[in-house]
Amino acid sequence: MEQLTNRRKVIESKPLNFLERAYLPAILSGLRITGKHFFRKSVTIRYPEQKREFSENFRGQHSLKRDEEGRERCTACGLCALSCPAEAITMIAAERQKGEEHLYREEKYAAVYEINMLRCIFCGLCEEACPKEAIYLDGDIVPSNFLRKDFIYGKDKLVEKPLNQ
């Protein structure tokens, strides 16, 4: 049959010659290969101390942003919760009182804002849905924990630190 390409390799199965049957040369060449690897640098990244560099669009833990005056941007509109395919976000809205203008940007704010990190699939749809640019998945990898209840992150963990602190 005519060959279409010259990439075909014909493999002959010859009986082993004496050196091949004697095990030892093969074992020695195997030992040489593993010996080379012994001195090679390990490829391990020692995780908690060292971290692999994240790509720019890596989606990690959520953070609730503040505006340039340090006020929370979130108005508890609920679009993020609505867009969330995993239903990981819940919130309770509250009305801003007199004297709280330096804390919240708009008249309505989220008194409780919780994300269940076990449900979250880090798809970033909340980020896209937010009209106020209040939520971004720009944090680190969410750490492990022992209890399910500790995976429900409230505002204490999600809201950005105040600007001047």
Place this chain on the structure above:
Amino acid sequence: MELAFALGLIAQKFILIVIIFGISLVAAMYSTYAERKVAAFFQDRVGPNRAGPLGILQPLADGAKMFMKEEIIPTRANPFLFIVGPSLAIMTACIGSAVIPWGQQMVIGSTVVDLQVTDINVGVLYIFGVVSLGVYGIMIGGWASNNKYSLLGAIRAASQNISYEIAMGLSIIALLMITGTLSLRDITAQQHGFWNGHWFTWNVFKQPLGFLLFMVCAFAETNRSPFDLPECETELVGGYHTEYSSMKLGFYLFAEYINMFVSSAVMATLYFGGYNYPFMDVVNAHIGLTWGPLVGTFFLFVKIVLFIFFFMWVRWTIPRFRYDQLMDLGWKILIPLAIANIVITGLIYNFK
């Protein structure tokens, strides 16, 4: 006077036994650590590095884990033999080191201290006896478990050990023909220094083929890869220790490492000059016969460590033999080669 001397001797031996026992246990403990570390290096990984600096405390953590795990004796197992198995395994592993000369005689003041627990004149035979006892631990453990995988593993271990003991014995006969003695102390003393004027003194240079055969058999006798069929996970679940848990399993694993240590020591003693090293007379003349022998002991341990490293290197390189290949190698290759080695040795040393 006579009594004081005897008591002194007993105390001396007792201290030596405790030291050797401690060293072989610690060596076995750190072999487990070294094994994991070496395996990691061969596979471009890091290995255990969390317990203490560089993972130095890992063996302690492993030991604590072993002791704290639940002790399970299967209801259908034979409870007495089930406990005897691992005990026998570790006991036979430990007593092998009794005849190995760890150094030249130390001279402290007017007393002469042997760095050897006992110099019986059939030391090599003693080692063989201990090695063949070792299979009982595995066999009893595997049978008492009342589990077919354990039993199969134990039978494999027994048949493998028996087949390779023959080749081992034959390979050592050639060595005994040139040393003319069975005492390990005399064999080591004959390998004094490194170069005796016209040839190397170490037996490996007189018996290269014998050493190769002996080493292959030592791999098989310690059930190390590529001869680790008794615990072949892919075929036998876990082999003879499938039913074992907690420290009884620990004893089996530990026995393997002690065996490795002892067989490395035997190989170093028989073929690589034991405590002898080049220019040892010069060194001894400089620092005296009190501390000079300890330098030799240090070199013996260097050799042992290198052998243990080689054991591990081979383990992480070669895949396991198939069972029929194992038997082929043992009966059809190693035994004829060992006999040929005896004949060649006899011819050469007769007509030289």
